[in-house]
Amino acid sequence: MKLVNWSYAKRYNIKAIFDEFPHVVVWFRQIGGYYFIFTMKGLTPEHIPNRRDYVKMEYLLNKDLGLLEAYKARKYKV
Template sequence: MDMKIVQWAYARKYQIKAVFDDFPETVFLFRRIGEYYFLFSCTGGEFTRLPEREDYGQMEELVNEELGTLEHYLNRRSNRQGVS
């Protein structure tokens, strides 16, 4: 992962706002579900390139690592083998 969190802060209850170095003019909002955080929405400026699915996964991993919930994120139901 070469993407980095530039800044993050708590927002409303169970929500985190984060800015990443690959998309510095965009604020990404993460919501807590169970024991981990997932990307919910984004707002902000012009995109030099649009985030792709892989970017969203990296962002979720970085936020969960920062908040100490990475193990729960990696063990979520949708990530387990054999679950669609």
């Protein structure tokens, strides 16, 4: 999976698009120095990401923003 595009949105959110789910816009919010998935727009019943996909998306975005160490130090890990 690759991060195709991301941009800042209103109220300190980030919206991103990933190559494995190009029709889905993933919204992230910041907590504790890193970003996590808040919501997704454009999901279809045939293409629903699983937990591993969520973690990969969060990892890629935080890596791109330079927040990977804070993300790795979070309390809940899979």
